[in-house]
Amino acid sequence: MTRGTVLLTGGAGYIGSHTAVELLGAGWDVVVVDDFSNSSPVALERVAQVATGPSAGHLRWHRLDIADTAGLTSVLADEAVDAVVHFAGLKAVGESVAQPLRYYTVNVAGSASLLRAMDATGVRRLVFSSSCTVYGDPERVPIDETAARGASNPYGRTKLVVEDMLMDLAAADDGWQLLALRYFNPVGAHASGRLGEDPEGIPNNLMPYIMQVAAGRHPFVRVFGDDYPTPDGTGIRDYIHVVDLALGHVAALESSDDLPGFTAVNLGTGRGSSVLEVIAAASRAVGRDVPYQVVERRPGDVAATWAEPALAEKLLGWRATRTLDEMAADHWRWQSRNPQGYAGEGAGPPTPPA
Ligand code: UD1
Numbered sequence: 001m002t003r004g005t006v007l008l009t010g011g012a013g014y015i016g017s018h019t020a021v022e023l024l025g026a027g028w029d030v031v032v033v034d035d036f037s038n039s040s041p042v043a044l045e046r047v048a049q050v051a052t053g054p055s056a057g058h059l060r061w062h063r064l065d066i067a068d069t070a071g072l073t074s075v076l077a078d079e080a081v082d083a084v085v086h087f088a089g090l091k092a093v094g095e096s097v098a099q100p101l102r103y104y105t106v107n108v109a110g111s112a113s114l115l116r117a118m119d120a121t122g123v124r125r126l127v128f129s130s131s132c133t134v135y136g137d138p139e140r141v142p143i144d145e146t147a148a149r150g151a152s153n154p155y156g157r158t159k160l161v162v163e164d165m166l167m168d169l170a171a172a173d174d175g176w177q178l179l180a181l182r183y184f185n186p187v188g189a190h191a192s193g194r195l196g197e198d199p200e201g202i203p204n205n206l207m208p209y210i211m212q213v214a215a216g217r218h219p220f221v222r223v224f225g226d227d228y229p230t231p232d233g234t235g236i237r238d239y240i241h242v243v244d245l246a247l248g249h250v251a252a253l254e255s256s257d258d259l260p261g262f263t264a265v266n267l268g269t270g271r272g273s274s275v276l277e278v279i280a281a282a283s284r285a286v287g288r289d290v291p292y293q294v295v296e297r298r299p300g301d302v303a304a305t306w307a308e309p310a311l312a313e314k315l316l317g318w319r320a321t322r323t324l325d326e327m328a329a330d331h332w333r334w335q336s337r338n339p340q341g342y343a344g345e346g347a348g349p350p351t352p353p354a
Helices: 014-025 041-050 069-078 093-098 100-121 154-172 206-214 242-258 275-286 310-316 324-337
Strands: 005-009 029-034 059-063 083-086 125-131 177-183 185-187 221-224 239-241 261-267 292-295
Touching: 005 014, 014 029, 014 041, 014 242, 029 069, 041 059, 069 100, 083 100, 083 242, 093 100, 093 154, 100 125, 100 154, 125 154, 125 242, 154 177, 154 261, 177 242, 185 206, 185 242, 185 324, 206 221, 206 275, 206 324, 221 275, 239 242, 239 324, 242 261, 242 310, 261 310, 275 324
Parallel strands: 005 029, 005 083, 029 059, 083 125, 125 177, 177 261, 185 239, 221 292
Antiparallel strands: none
16 A cells, blocks of 8 residues: 655655655655756656565656646646655755856745645645755754754755745644755765766766766866864765665655654764765775875865754654765766766656556
């Protein structure tokens, strides 16, 4: 018997596709809406291939922009959706500085469009993709959910505004169950090597860049500063395996009935790793040293952030279990088997599985 039907906006993206696999495996029927502006239908074909098993749910998808409130309303009603996980959005910090209106339109107005469609159809359970970016430059680590919020760029501000919108909605009407999951640094890939992150252009984030160096696409990793007040001088982050993150969404959906109103929960491991530790783990995964050079600090970077993940364990019964070595090994398997990501496969409109 199915657990219910969950709609994933942006379900073809990096975190969305991994979450789709875990939800299907847990027995949920999954309906994806995605405009494929920064993702590929091939990812969904692979989700359907990977998520098999006697109790797996069914996957369906629709090409749709979340700005299309009427289209979303029809999908929510026609598919008899019980809950929504909202991944769709833009996430490049530098781009958000150059094109703020685009970020406010897609991330903020897009979320409002989704919430209006949910309100119109009586779907009141939402899990929202938030980010540790809402903590800005944290006053202390580990960061718990009571820490002050702030943002230093338009991308981060769009996440803050959507969280505020959810809080206002919960205050106005106690029928809503609204969970914001604040992700730390997602890395890794599905263990099958069939699903992973497919960044457009040259990645800004550390792990995908390291893996492209390992694949020979760049000569070396630039380590942005080794004079931070950390043990080896390089920046520390809380890297979390994308499959652990995906399982956090399954746990969130299964707990949200007990969590009325608005709740924000960190999804991190509670462990920080330095840039040099990540390069070392990647080198072990690849089987040879990944070259690097220390360069200037990147403007806007903080020295160290990692999560206090206790609330997720308490409220959702979830904690991350995968190690940095597993993150690197899985990321490398994906990178080495799919050097061009999803490109070159399955061009044209997707064929939904029967
Ligand atoms: C970045 C974004 C953050 C976003 C997150 C999504 C910035 C300033 N912050 O966070 O808003 O939510 O991605 O995952 O863009 N590093 C290198 N060399 C590289 C790349 C990174 O040394 O080529 C270092 C950084 O200085 C940092 C660490 O690696 O210490 C992680 O960087 P990154 O993967 O970009 O993540 P964040 O900076 O945490």
